[in-house]
Amino acid sequence: MRRARHPIVVIGSGVAGMAAALAAAPAPVRLLCRAPDGSGSASALAQGGIAAALGEGDGAAAHAHDTLEAGARHNDAAAVRWLCEAAPATVSWLAAQGVAFDRAADGRLQLGREGGHGARRIVHAGGDATGAALVRALRARVEAASHVQWRGGVDAEALLLRDGRVAGVRVRDTRGRCEEIEAAAVVLATGGIGALYAHTSNPPGADGAGLALALAAGAAPRDLEFVQFHPTALAVNGHGLPLLTEALRGAGARLLDAAGAPLMHGLHPLGDLAPRDVVARRVWQARQQGGAWLDATPVAGDWQVRFPTVLAACLAHGLDPRREPLPITPVAHFHMGGVATDLDGRSSLPGLHAVGEAACNGVHGANRLASNSLLEAVAGGRRLGAVLAATARLPAGGTGRWIERGAALPPENLPALRELLWHAAGPVREGAALHDAWRMCAAAAGAGWQMRLAKALLCAMRLRTRSLGGHCREDRGCPA
Numbered sequence: 001m002r003r004a005r006h007p008i009v010v011i012g013s014g015v016a017g018m019a020a021a022l023a024a025a026p027a028p029v030r031l032l033c034r035a036p037d038g039s040g041s042a043s044a045l046a047q048g049g050i051a052a053a054l055g056e057g058d059g060a061a062a063h064a065h066d067t068l069e070a071g072a073r074h075n076d077a078a079a080v081r082w083l084c085e086a087a088p089a090t091v092s093w094l095a096a097q098g099v100a101f102d103r104a105a106d107g108r109l110q111l112g113r114e115g116g117h118g119a120r121r122i123v124h125a126g127g128d129a130t131g132a133a134l135v136r137a138l139r140a141r142v143e144a145a146s147h148v149q150w151r152g153g154v155d156a157e158a159l160l161l162r163d164g165r166v167a168g169v170r171v172r173d174t175r176g177r178c179e180e181i182e183a184a185a186v187v188l189a190t191g192g193i194g195a196l197y198a199h200t201s202n203p204p205g206a207d208g209a210g211l212a213l214a215l216a217a218g219a220a221p222r223d224l225e226f227v228q229f230h231p232t233a234l235a236v237n238g239h240g241l242p243l244l245t246e247a248l249r250g251a252g253a254r255l256l257d258a259a260g261a262p263l264m265h266g267l268h269p270l271g272d273l274a275p276r277d278v279v280a281r282r283v284w285q286a287r288q289q290g291g292a293w294l295d296a297t298p299v300a301g302d303w304q305v306r307f308p309t310v311l312a313a314c315l316a317h318g319l320d321p322r323r324e325p326l327p328i329t330p331v332a333h334f335h336m337g338g339v340a341t342d343l344d345g346r347s348s349l350p351g352l353h354a355v356g357e358a359a360c361n362g363v364h365g366a367n368r369l370a371s372n373s374l375l376e377a378v379a380g381g382r383r384l385g386a387v388l389a390a391t392a393r394l395p396a397g398g399t400g401r402w403i404e405r406g407a408a409l410p411p412e413n414l415p416a417l418r419e420l421l422w423h424a425a426g427p428v429r430e431g432a433a434l435h436d437a438w439r440m441c442a443a444a445a446g447a448g449w450q451m452r453l454a455k456a457l458l459c460a461m462r463l464r465t466r467s468l469g470g471h472c473r474e475d476r477g478c479p480a
């Protein structure tokens with residue numbers, strides 16, 4: 001008797017998960033996510049674009065060089081070469097999926113420049129709304145794809161292990177009902193960990209739930225200590241804060257201190273466009289001395305076309321970026337670490353895969369280059385989907401056992417954990433504070449999976465005793 005073909009289960013509805021689901025055709029895919037309507041991914045909020053060496057005189061080798069420099073050469077060089085070589089084809093594929101990239105009057109792609117890039121190589125769609133444009137286009141493709149069955153409003157809480165392989169996932173819906181799904185393979189495309197911090201550019205769902213599930217099941221992590229802090233989010237009340245894209249500084253916006261003096265003066269040759277970690281630390285310090293501001297009033301051109309997302313977010317908070325300086329704070333933005341994978345997204349646990357920000361394949365090193373994240377999510381998703389279509393196996397028989405992530409921290413305890421991580425594991429770190437925070441999380445590890453994940457993050461941060469990339473150990477000296 002022929003056994004039914006189990007689906008590939010993809011958890012996460014950002015661009016990495018959707019690209020993997022589409023590329024897995026014709027294998028059946030179940031695409032699951034927490035938000036009932038599939039919204040809520042970090043991809044949809046991404047204001048940066050996609051880096052690709054498409055300009056005259058530019059090339060994959062130059063893009064790779066800049067990626068390695070940003071990553072403090074902690075990157076896996078082969079992974080970087082793959083990503084940069086895949087970038088132009090990734091942009092073409094996205095255009096074929098219906099993404100309307102911004103073009104000049106002659107029809108050629110407009111190429112922007114961002115911090116850390118030695119050439120104009122960033123493509124955007126809808127100005128600062130590239131992430132949302134990608135999500136819209138891929139979502140339409142997913143909904144039209146007969147091999148993908150999409151379901152929102154479910155949380156993946158356990159993995160089925162059978163004969164040493166991940167063979168299924170158990171999900172719980174918003175009304176507490178469980179479903180056990182046998183899977184030919186499970187893909188974690190659950191995003192990063194920014195929502196574990198008091199201040200973040202990430203949506204609430206980017207809380208490391210997928211990473212915590214993988215760790216509970218015994219998958220190996222990699223580079224957990226490397227978190228990128230973005231220097232310019234709007235300093236207003238709230239947890240997830242609106243980002244003020246780096247492209248604003250590329251277009252003439254200036255960083256100011258409380259006295260209205262240039263914030264980066266004399267600190268770095270690149271001034272306001274110094275590497276993200278350097279600017280983030282300066283803004284962090286300035287906030288302790290009275291505050292920091294981004295003056296975007298010199299930005300020329302039509303804000304509705306160039307920066308519609310920033311404009312709308314500022315106006316919603318009663319601030320007009322065209323007329324007044326904006327209060328800013330650094331925010332947790334991107335996790336370079338994650339579930340350790342190879343370039344095909346395989347984790348150390350057979351049957352379990354990870355892609356996008358949830359994964360760490362070494363491509364970003366100790367600090368991600370601007371506009372390499374959507375690129376990696378799409379290129380990695382497509383690569384993983386194609387591999388799974390060719391290799392996903394019929395599951396082995398037998399009973400297996402369920403490995404649970406465990407109960408969540410009571411919601412009223414989350415703000416304290418977020419403050420703890422913000423102060424001990426933020427843009428500026430120091431040995432004693434890391435140790436104290438780690439001890440607190442270790443003592444409270446039974447209180448919820450977020451505590452155990454925080455403990456694992458803090459452990460990695462303690463073990464890396466020297467500053468590197470986004471990891472700044474003030475007690476050992478941080479660059480500029």
Ligand code: SIN
Nearest residue numbers: 047048245246370371
């Ligand atoms: C930004 O637009 O400043 C963020 C882009 C990115 O994180 O790559």
